Amino acid sequence: MTLETFLQQLANGISLGSLYSLIAIGYTMVYGILRLINFAHGDIFMMAAYFMVFGMVNFSLPWYISIIIVLIATIALGVLLERVAYKPLRDAPRMSIMISAIGASFLLENLATYLFTGVPKGFPDITFLTNSVTIAGVSLSVATIITPVVTIVCLFLVLFITNKTKIGMAMRAVSKDFETARLMGIKINRVISTTFIIGSSLAAVGAVLWGSKYPSIIPLMGVMPGLKCFIAAVLGGIGNTTGAVLGGFILGMAEIMLVTFLPALTGYRDAIAFIILIVVLLVKPTGLLGEKVTDKV
Amino acid sequence: MLKIRDLQVNYGGISAVKGINIDVPEKSIVTLIGANGAGKSTTLRSIAGLVKPKFGSIEFMGQNILGMDPTEIVAKGITLVPEGRRIFGNLTVLENLKIGAYLQKSGIEEGIEKVYELFPRLKERSWQYAGTLSGGEQQMLAVGRALMAKPKLIMMDEPSLGLAPLIVNGIFDIIKEINKQGVTILLIEQNANKALKVADKAYVLETGTITIEGTGQELLKDQRVKDAYLGSKHTKEINI
Numbered sequence: 419m420t421l422e423t424f425l426q427q428l429a430n431g432i433s434l435g436s437l438y439s440l441i442a443i444g445y446t447m448v449y450g451i452l453r454l455i456n457f458a459h460g461d462i463f464m465m466a467a468y469f470m471v472f473g474m475v476n477f478s479l480p481w482y483i484s485i486i487i488v489l490i491a492t493i494a495l496g497v498l499l500e501r502v503a504y505k506p507l508r509d510a511p512r513m514s515i516m517i518s519a520i521g522a523s524f525l526l527e528n529l530a531t532y533l534f535t536g537v538p539k540g541f542p543d544i545t546f547l548t549n550s551v552t553i554a555g556v557s558l559s560v561a562t563i564i565t566p567v568v569t570i571v572c573l574f575l576v577l578f579i580t581n582k583t584k585i586g587m588a589m590r591a592v593s594k595d596f597e598t599a600r601l602m603g604i605k606i607n608r609v610i611s612t613t614f615i616i617g618s619s620l621a622a623v624g625a626v627l628w629g630s631k632y633p634s635i636i637p638l639m640g641v642m643p644g645l646k647c648f649i650a651a652v653l654g655g656i657g658n659t660t661g662a663v664l665g666g667f668i669l670g671m672a673e674i675m676l677v678t679f680l681p682a683l684t685g686y687r688d689a690i691a692f693i694i695l696i697v698v699l700l701v702k703p704t705g706l707l708g709e710k711v712t713d714k715v
Numbered sequence: 716m717l718k719i720r721d722l723q724v725n726y727g728g729i730s731a732v733k734g735i736n737i738d739v740p741e742k743s744i745v746t747l748i749g750a751n752g753a754g755k756s757t758t759l760r761s762i763a764g765l766v767k768p769k770f771g772s773i774e775f776m777g778q779n780i781l782g783m784d785p786t787e788i789v790a791k792g793i794t795l796v797p798e799g800r801r802i803f804g805n806l807t808v809l810e811n812l813k814i815g816a817y818l819q820k821s822g823i824e825e826g827i828e829k830v831y832e833l834f835p836r837l838k839e840r841s842w843q844y845a846g847t848l849s850g851g852e853q854q855m856l857a858v859g860r861a862l863m864a865k866p867k868l869i870m871m872d873e874p875s876l877g878l879a880p881l882i883v884n885g886i887f888d889i890i891k892e893i894n895k896q897g898v899t900i901l902l903i904e905q906n907a908n909k910a911l912k913v914a915d916k917a918y919v920l921e922t923g924t925i926t927i928e929g930t931g932q933e934l935l936k937d938q939r940v941k942d943a944y945l946g947s948k949h950t951k952e953i954n955i
């Protein structure tokens with residue numbers, strides 16, 4: 419293998435990893451607050467990709483306007499999902515809300531198949547992202563280069579919100595104790611909606627970057643990334659935002675490196691995530707940066 | 716100030732509170748004593764809006780607050796120090812205080828200063844995660860957090876639970892101090908002796924019904940109270 423190929427793949431690994439990270443943050447934040455694995459999160463990501471197709475292809479809007487529309491529509495969908503599928507089950511057993519999440523996921527997948535057919539749609543070409551640049555003899559698309567930057571910026575933004583703002587403090591309080599949070603005057607539904615707003619907007623950003631790299635959009639495109647990003651969140655320590663980003667990077671890198679160094683095993687590239695999941699669950703179920711338990715009773 | 720009439724609360728068909736009347740006059744200390752499972756916490760949780768009573772009325776300063784959200788009730792000036800402290804262990808001490816003032820628009824800094832004056836221990840531990848505080852410190856924090864909402868009425872559910880005798884005395888001093896500053900107090904205590912001594916008014920709750928009421932002094936002398944709650948020599952201690 420030439421050095422160029424290796425560097426190329428390294429960049430691909432970082433880029434794919436940061437895409438996983440963006441989506442994994444949504445899983446981990448919702449889990450942190452509701453103790454729910456939001457199985458529909460991957461499908462929200464898929465819908466965001468279709469919204470982009472609509473904006474740019476069907477309505478011929480410029481990319482920067484489309485992105486704003488995609489953000490708004492995806493956030494609306496995420497908040498709607500929470501209102502319809504999860505909020506009515508606030509006091510129900512955990513299993514019921516989990517089943518509701520799986521149901522919501524199937525609903526979105528089949529709704530997309532019904533509305534948009536299963537025929538792949540081409541993701542619109544955002545030339546600014548798909549242009550390629552050559553660095554040190556390695557040719558990379560702009561999307562590949564800016565994805566990790568966008569992810570890091572988003573991570574810092576999320577960390578700022580959760581650690582430094584009033585709503586963030588409320589989010590941490592709600593994640594600990596619903597009832598006592600209500601006693602403080604916190605409207606927990608508003609806090610939960612905020613969590614879905616953040617998660618959905620990151621999924622929307624992820625979808626735009628994903629589409630620019632892998633421009634074939636199908637109704638089931640959210641399934642595999644969704645599962646992998648959930649695994650990334652578990653690997654990093656579910657509930658921990660930085661952990662989710664770390665987990666996403668590791669997973670993306672592992673996948674690309676497998677393909678690079680063991681091309682014979684390329685068919686197993688999806689399996690590696692699940693192997694990692696099994697290992698994490700066996701060796702360190704709380705994940706790399708999992709929550710420490712500091713409570714006294 | 717607070718007027719409860721014929722309050723009834725059910726938990727899925729089982730009645731926990733069976734039509735009680737309670738009056739809390741302004742600037743007084745009122746205590747509610749009773750055995751485990753008598754419905755004391757349920758009563759306070761109903762006032763705070765955490766449980767929806769089946770029947771009755773709860774009036775606060777002339778306004779019916781029954782059926783309101785906990786958020787609205789906090790805004791009206793009622794706070795609850797919940798049973799078991801329930802501080803946010805994943806937040807720092809300072810953040811716990813700030814979140815107590817969640818609905819406050821101004822005066823948060825002064826509020827924090829006042830709490831730190833009351834509990835200097837908390838000031839030293841301002842940046843510590845609340846989950847790492849000792850039990851007594853957590854209780855101080857729970858009380859301080861409730862004060863941050865600038866309450867007119869503060870309800871405390873067993874603030875001395877699980878604390879060493881010396882710290883219990885400290886908590887009672889604080890209760891008196893808070894009251895002196897003009898805050899009305901509704902107190903639940905297993906430590907009936909101490910509670911009755913500070914109380915202007917007291918109620919005994921038995922399996923969801925009020926059986927005895929009077930001033931703190933009257934109840935301290937009441938034979939039934941002595942037998943059941945003050946651990947006199949004729950009866951076994953029934954409180955755990």
Ligand SMILES: Nc1ncnc2c1ncn2[C@@H]1O[C@H](COP(=O)(O)OP(=O)(O)OP(=O)(O)O)[C@@H](O)[C@H]1O
Pocket residue numbers: 726727731749750751752753754755756757758798
């Ligand atoms: N969420 C609930 N669901 C069902 N039953 C409940 C619930 N909360 C309380 N109860 C029942 O209601 C009754 C009164 O409970 P409550 O917590 O008000 O008692 P308490 O007087 O505060 O007792 P303690 O001194 O042990 O704290 C008990 O029999 C209890 O089992």
Ligand SMILES: [Mg+2]
Pocket residue numbers: 755756757798872
């Ligand atoms: Mg109780």
